[in-house]
Amino acid sequence: MDKLFISDLKENEKADSFFLVKNKLLLKGKTGKDYISLKLSDKTGDIKANIWDNTQKFANIFETGDFIKIKAKTSIFQNELQLNISDVEKIDVNDGDLCLFFKSSRFDIDDMYSELCTILRENINDQKYIGELINLFLNDEQYTDKLKSLPAAKSIHHAYIGGLLEHTLSIVKAGLLMSMHYKDSVNKDIMLASCFLHDAGKIQELRFNKNITEYSDEGRLLGHIVLGINCISKRIESIKGFPENLKIILLHSIASHHGELEFGSPKRPKTVEALILHFIDNMDAKVNQFEGLTEETAKTSYWSNYSKHLDRYILDSKSYLV
Numbered sequence: 001m002d003k004l005f006i007s008d009l010k011e012n013e014k015a016d017s018f019f020l021v022k023n024k025l026l027l028k029g030k031t032g033k034d035y036i037s038l039k040l041s042d043k044t045g046d047i048k049a050n051i052w053d054n055t056q057k058f059a060n061i062f063e064t065g066d067f068i069k070i071k072a073k074t075s076i077f078q079n080e081l082q083l084n085i086s087d088v089e090k091i092d093v094n095d096g097d098l099c100l101f102f103k104s105s106r107f108d109i110d111d112m113y114s115e116l117c118t119i120l121r122e123n124i125n126d127q128k129y130i131g132e133l134i135n136l137f138l139n140d141e142q143y144t145d146k147l148k149s150l151p152a153a154k155s156i157h158h159a160y161i162g163g164l165l166e167h168t169l170s171i172v173k174a175g176l177l178m179s180m181h182y183k184d185s186v187n188k189d190i191m192l193a194s195c196f197l198h199d200a201g202k203i204q205e206l207r208f209n210k211n212i213t214e215y216s217d218e219g220r221l222l223g224h225i226v227l228g229i230n231c232i233s234k235r236i237e238s239i240k241g242f243p244e245n246l247k248i249i250l251l252h253s254i255a256s257h258h259g260e261l262e263f264g265s266p267k268r269p270k271t272v273e274a275l276i277l278h279f280i281d282n283m284d285a286k287v288n289q290f291e292g293l294t295e296e297t298a299k300t301s302y303w304s305n306y307s308k309h310l311d312r313y314i315l316d317s318k319s320y321l322v
Contacts, residue, residue, distance in 0.1 A: 003100045007044035015072045015083055018091060020101045020211060022046060024064045026055070040068075040083065043103045049083035062090040065211050067101070098161070101211070105162030109148050112162070116169045116196075123176060123192060129242050130189045130250075134196060136235045146203045154206065154213050156309065157285040157292075164202055167284060171195040174280040182272065190246075190273045194253035198277055201228030201254075225264060228254050253277050290314050 004017035019040035027037050036051040036059060049072065051058055062068050071087040093101070105112070117138060124131045137143055152158035152167040175195035179188040204227045205219030218227060229251055236242050236250075252274055258265035259278040269275040293304035294316035304314040 003042070005044045006040070006042050006047045009047065009074050009081060009083075011074055011076050011081060013074055015074055016070065018042075018067060018069050018093075018100075019047075021062055021064050021066050021068055022212065024062070026059055038085075040070075042101050043099065047081065047083060049085055051085045051088065053086070058088050061088060065209065067091050067093045067211070098211075103160035105158075105160060105166045107162070107166055109162050109165065112165050112169050113144070113148055116165070116172060119172055119176060120192060120196060124189055126189045129239060129246060130193050132239050133232075133235060133242075134193060136238070137197070137200070143203055150202065150206050150208075151213055152199065152202065152285075154215065157288040159213070164199060164206075167288070168196060168199060170284045171198065171277075171280055174284065175277065178276045178280065182276070185272050186276065187249075187273060190249055190253065190271075191276065193250055194257075194273055194277045195280070197228065197232055197250075198254055198257045198281060199224060199228065200231055201225060203227075204231070223264060225255060225258065225266065249273075257281055286310075294319075 002017075004015060006019075009015055019042055021038060022041045023037075023039040025037045027035055029035055033052075034055045036055050038049040038051070040047050040049050049070075067090070069089050069091050070083070070085050072083040072085040074081055075084055076082075120134050120138070121131075124134065146164075147168065148165050149161060151160050151163040153163070158164065158167040172192060172195045175191045176188075179186045179191040201224030205216060205222075205224040206213060207216045207219075208214075232251065232254060233247070236247050249271060252267065252271060253269075256265050256267045256269040256274045257277050259282065260268060269278050289307070289310060293307055293310075293314045297304050298316065298319065302316050302320045304316070306313055
């Protein structure tokens with residue numbers, strides 16, 4: 001598919017290409033004339049677009065979440081680049097072309113999954129219980145397919161295809177390092193299992209609905225911590241003789257990994273493994289946000305745009321020191 005990306009668009013030029021419809025509204029202009037207001041996207045970002053003419057013809061052709069092919073011209077309105085569309089048609093997109101429309105992990109999905117499996121299978125001592133629990137997840141094709149494809153969040157961190165796997169692998173690797181560094185205090189099996197399973201509930205919390213990441217009903221109503229505890233508990237129940245104290249310690253790490261009650265954890269960390277999990281989870285999420293912010297402005301400035309979520313500007317120290 002020959003794709004013109006949003007990041008390459010310039011003022012006053014033709015833009016005949018393919019985009020994902022992120023939002024669609026039928027509105028009335030100041031004169032009372034109908035027009036269609038759109039937000040279009042691809043892996044490089046979003047852009048506003050409008051259909052000023054033939055709105056009745058185009059209004060029912062496509063909806064939010066569809067892929068469309070457009071003929072348009074760019075213009076600047078209120079200091080913002082936008083598209084003025086003259087023609088549009090709905091199209092189908094092959095799975096192999098989805099990477100053109102959605103930001104993806106910069107790392108190879110299969111390589112990350114292979115590394116995750118290797119770390120877990122080579123470093124778990126308790127194969128009878130912890131190892132069996134981990135294998136129940138790794139051998140669940142439906143679970144692993146979603147682990148490989150889902151983002152880790154809708155918008156905050158690792159919010160792209162493969163983001164959940166990238167984040168999970170990063171946490172597991174950090175957890176392995178911490179279990180070696182604090183080897184006299186940390187149970188490595190609990191540490192690694194907690195890191196691997198801390199976001200297990202996101203498999204149910206997040207979904208792709210018409211090509212847009214959103215929260216499922218159970219995600220909105222229960223959240224991934226509760227969902228994670230439930231799905232881990234069910235698998236533990238299938239393992240004959242799984243020690244009750246081992247189950248409680250493991251589930252505590254999942255329940256407390258957001259660290260504080262105001263951040264959604266029903267309990268604060270009360271074991272060293274839970275404490276470490278909380279900090280490395282928070283660290284990995286924040287580093288990913290820092291990377292994303294500096295990447296946005298790398299070509300124009302050492303400083304990122306202001307982040308409302310982080311309440312600060314971010315300096316790209318690597319570029320600054322060159």
